[in-house]
Amino acid sequence: MRKIVFSLLMLAGTVVYGQEAKLVTPWTEDMNPEAPLQEYPRPQLVRENWQNLNGQWDYTILPKGSIPEIGFAGSITVPFPVESYLSGVQKEVGPDMELWYEKEFELSSKPGKNRVILHFGAVDWESEVWVNGTSVGVHQGGFDGFSYDITDQIVSGKKQTIRVRVWDPSDGGPQPRGKQIQKPHGIWYTPVTGIWQTVWIEQVPQTYLASIYSNTDWENGVQVFYPEVEGATDGAEVEVSLSLDGVAAGSFKAQANKPAPVKLSTLQAWSPDNPVLYDVTVKLINGKKVLEEVDSYAAYRDVRMGKDADGFQRIFLNGNPLFQYGPLDQGWWPDGLYTAPTDEALLFDIVKTKEMGFNMIRKHVKVEPARWYYHADKEGMLVWQDMPSGDMGNRWEVRPGVYRHDMYKDRTKESEEIFKTEWKEIIREFKFFPSIVVWVPFNEAWGQFKTTEIVNLTRMEDDSRLINSASGGNFEMKSQDIVGDIMDLHNYPDPVMPDPSVFGANKIMVLGEFGGLGLPVENHTWQEKDNWGYQSFANKQELFARYSLLMEDLKKLIPMGLAAAVYTQTTDVEVEVNGMMTYDRQVYKFDFDALKKLHQELYR
Structure with a gap:
């Protein structure tokens, strides 16, 4: 078996990759172990006040049910699975063991009256998270993102500590796992355990937009938005404004947590040949006060089943x-x-x-x-x-x-x-x-x-x-x-x-x-x-x-x-x-x- 060995040394702390890489991609050496994958991880709802926690975390692998009382075994590059070369560890965990992470960090800005939300893009499979010694929740699911409001766990004026426990039974458990198994062969691949998508923090006001999505009302030229507002108070409203190439294309103001149908003044359908996207600005308003403003986007496109001229059912895109x-x-x-x-x-x-x-x-x-x-x-x-x-x-x-x-x-x-x-x-x-x-x-x-x-x-x-x-x-x-x-x-x-x-x-x-x-x-x-x-x-x-x-x-x-x-x-x-x-x-x-x-x- 061909083996390739890389060593990466970073000035801001030494990270040595002495593991064996079976294959490398054109981007393997471009990955910065101190700060990998720094792009904003949620492009459908963009805020400016956020902090990326990817990079070097402490890790250890212990028998299931144990806790890391005597410290950690070394460093791991988050968010790469512990079995991967780019994690810097390249070790298997298995159903009888648990993977532990810990990271100490400082908030990039003082929260003031803001809420502090800790996000995990994905962790495979079961995780429990502690912030400054307090458990904030347990999550099961290897492919969906999850978040915790950690405002009450933040320590004023000091460094913060996140600890994560992960257990993944791989193909020994009942959970969705895709192609990974403990003994890879044929169409079944190397097991994947732990944090494998970006970990990040954002600060939001007491009332904030948690999510938004939209659907196209094709026949009426309307894009309908569905905002989810956390901590909504009486009088809170959501204003959705669309533009195309910098030109206003429609807007609508609705009560918080109610649909916002935007009649489009300019219609351009999204398709593989013309992937046009509308820029979307969402404002959360209470009276005359703008509580927050976030950026998003939308596509005017319709997909449905329909019969063609020969009577066969086809997939219709935009009619x-x-x-x-x-x-x-x-x-x-x-x-x-x-x-x-x-x-x-x-x-x-x-x-x-x-x-x-x-x-x-x-x-x-x-x-x-x-x-x-x-x-x-x-x-x-x-x-x-x-x-x-x-x-x-x-x-x-x-x-x-x-x-x-x-x-x-x-x-x-x-x-x-x-x-x-x-x-x-x-x-x-x-x-x-x-x-x-x-x-x-x-x-x-x-x-x-x-x-x-x-x-x-x-x-x-x-x-x-x-x-x-x-x-x-x-x-x-x-x-x-x-x-x-x-x-x-x-x-x-x-x-x-x-x-x-x-x-x-x-x-x-x-x-x-x-x-x-x-x-x-x-x-x-x-x-x-x-x-x-x-x-x-x-x-x-x-x-x-x-x-x-x-x-x-x-x-x-x-x-x-x-x-x-x-x-x-x-x-x-x-x-x-x-x-x-x-x-x-x-x-x-x-x-x-x-x-x-x-x-x-x-x-x-």
């Missing part, structure tokens, strides 16, 4: 049917695992996907930081968002009234509640982003349960998007129809489509995964031998020739009713070598111009 084609995107990094080394790296995959001529990405059993979806919004990339899978181990049972796999997971009540709680939080947190057009709660029957209930839950949380209830099959029937909007099957390597005679008139027909053509590139693989793809090739010429045949076959299915397709996959991941790019993003296996030319034929 027109659009064939959607994109790669399966795992979102893994050889140096940071779940966490991209820099924001430029996070943007890179989306930009390259667009350059290849794709108009969609299926984000596969992983949820990204908010900035990834912000980049998708800015670049004009449609997103199908999976729920991370989990709890795939107990007994299965056959139940009547299903189509295809006929398998359901017999989950415990605790397991079901863990899934539903996190799925609801993910939808609530990410339904802001207009790039997301499809929710995918289940993949290939992995841990699938009570499909109708989960689809109804998804629809209740967000009825503005389409729902692909079971990517790869295992559909549940209700009133002689499958639940959800999409009939999706997987097939490797060749493209096929659902039978139009079975529900074809009622559902959008999709090829949710296909392809998987493999090409290992020497010196750019996770391991030197025994790499894997659904079908392997010796060189780029053979690979492109086979891919071209796939495109010819795929193109024939579109007039037969196929509405979307997903190719596996964006990059290699660990031992999988079926990416359009290598895992380290150093080698492109295809000529992007040639790919784009092939893909343009699909959209005609």
Whole structure:
């Protein structure tokens, strides 16, 4: 196995990376261990008064139930998972151990009468947080953000101390975990534990805007905003103002926690070809006093199911049917695992996907930081968002009234509640982003349960998007129809489509995964031998020739009713070598111009 060793020395304190990196990306050395990922982490609701806590924290790994009484083992670079090279630790934790963090810091400004909010982008999986010795809460969920109001725990005029305990059973527990397992192999990857997104603090007034999102009322030219105000008092109002290229485009003032419908004076629809975003300013007002002002953005875009001229159900974007084609995107990094080394790296995959001529990405059993979806919004990339899978181990049972796999997971009540709680939080947190057009709660029957209930839950949380209830099959029937909007099957390597005679008139027909053509590139693989793809090739010429045949076959299915397709996959991941790019993003296996030319034929 090829091994690369890096040492990074920082002037503001010494950080030595003596670990072994199997692969590095173009951004590995750009990551500053003292201050990584300094970009504002919540682009959908921007305040000026904030403080980034990424960087060097103390860490230790102890048996479950222990506490770090005798101190810590060393330093870890937050927010990189402890198993990753970029964490500076590169150690596994496992279900019998717990990972502890501690950081001492000073507030960048005195709070005065402001509230102090501590935010965690994501921590995998269960965490408890203490501030200056006081527990402020326990959170379960590896993919959703969470916050604590720590105003009462702040010590005046002194340094503050944050301590975090993390436990993650990986594939030994019932929680959503995606592709990570304790013993990685094949399509299953290195375990991920701990803080893996930005930790930050912001100061807010006593009454403040906690969140906001918007939906498009397409027929009426209206963008409807839904603000959530914490500590709202009688008379508190929210004023939402939109502009486009610096020119006012509409405004509306509503009571706090009430919808604010903004009639747009200038209509420009967001699409992959024209990813126009309105600048949004939100003011929280009480009488004549402006309590606070925040920045946001919005897109005027509509997605729905509709029949085309031939009677097939299609995905309509802004009133027109659009064939959607994109790669399966795992979102893994050889140096940071779940966490991209820099924001430029996070943007890179989306930009390259667009350059290849794709108009969609299926984000596969992983949820990204908010900035990834912000980049998708800015670049004009449609997103199908999976729920991370989990709890795939107990007994299965056959139940009547299903189509295809006929398998359901017999989950415990605790397991079901863990899934539903996190799925609801993910939808609530990410339904802001207009790039997301499809929710995918289940993949290939992995841990699938009570499909109708989960689809109804998804629809209740967000009825503005389409729902692909079971990517790869295992559909549940209700009133002689499958639940959800999409009939999706997987097939490797060749493209096929659902039978139009079975529900074809009622559902959008999709090829949710296909392809998987493999090409290992020497010196750019996770391991030197025994790499894997659904079908392997010796060189780029053979690979492109086979891919071209796939495109010819795929193109024939579109007039037969196929509405979307997903190719596996964006990059290699660990031992999988079926990416359009290598895992380290150093080698492109295809000529992007040639790919784009092939893909343009699909959209005609």
